[in-house]
Amino acid sequence: MAHDNLSFEPEGAPEEMGRLRFMAQATVALGGIVGLGLAIPFATALWPKSELLNANKGWSDITPDEFNSLKASIDKPVKIHFTKKNLQDGYLVSDQDYYVWGIHMNPDEEQQFRAQRPDLFSGGGQVDFPVVTMGFTMFSSVCPHLQCKFAWDDGLKAFLCPCHGSQFSKIGTHMKKPDGSYIGPAPRGLDPIPFREQSGVAQVEWVKYFANVPYRLIVSYS
Numbered sequence: 001m002a003h004d005n006l007s008f009e010p011e012g013a014p015e016e017m018g019r020l021r022f023m024a025q026a027t028v029a030l031g032g033i034v035g036l037g038l039a040i041p042f043a044t045a046l047w048p049k050s051e052l053l054n055a056n057k058g059w060s061d062i063t064p065d066e067f068n069s070l071k072a073s074i075d076k077p078v079k080i081h082f083t084k085k086n087l088q089d090g091y092l093v094s095d096q097d098y099y100v101w102g103i104h105m106n107p108d109e110e111q112q113f114r115a116q117r118p119d120l121f122s123g124g125g126q127v128d129f130p131v132v133t134m135g136f137t138m139f140s141s142v143c144p145h146l147q148c149k150f151a152w153d154d155g156l157k158a159f160l161c162p163c164h165g166s167q168f169s170k171i172g173t174h175m176k177k178p179d180g181s182y183i184g185p186a187p188r189g190l191d192p193i194p195f196r197e198q199s200g201v202a203q204v205e206w207v208k209y210f211a212n213v214p215y216r217l218i219v220s221y222s
């Protein structure tokens with residue numbers, strides 16, 4: 001009979017099942033490829049973009065009185081307050097009060113600062129803005145360990161963090177005990193904040209760094 005040469009398998013026969021399984025797997029694989037193709041741009045779209053990181057980036061004026069105090073201060077840091085205005089589409093949406101610690105250095109001190117803080121001036125871990133401008137440096141008021149606010153201690157002649165006891169010199173070096181171990185758990189020295197004088201007005205740019213790591217990574221500007 002002619003049909004002896006035709007390949008015919010009833011539904012459910014092993015070879016038919018194999019074909020169906022192959023087609024199902026191919027469909028799943030194809031779906032996976034298409035899904036991946038869609039997922040990558042989707043994930044990329046969700047990844048924080050520089051616009052997000054840079055939201056609220058901007059300069060804030062510091063008060064002339066406090067800047068004058070900093071100019072006159074040669075032996076200890078000065079607390080510098082400012083109000084940061086957050087704008088959206090040109091409209092003020094919020095403002096927030098911050099402070100930084102200002103240091104005034106003569107040329108010799110600046111030289112020492114550069115030599116004693118290689119984490120800021122060399123070694124690849126430095127920040128991408130000038131750390132010293134016109135003999136002034138501004139330090140973030142946030143401890144690089146777990147972000148407590150530290151303060152200058154006149155008795156110690158050092159910055160002291162009240163949370164876990166880290167101590168920092170006037171130039172922000174993480175201080176050590178006589179046995180060479182660090183005083184407190186801070187993973188790095190104090191963090192610098194951008195500073196400039198623009199048309200006679202002194203300004204700072206608030207920067208927030210990633211906490212508790214030895215390197216500096218800016219995580220936000222608010």
Ligand code: FES
Nearest residue numbers: 143145146161164
């Ligand atoms: S937060 Fe400053 S030492 Fe822990």
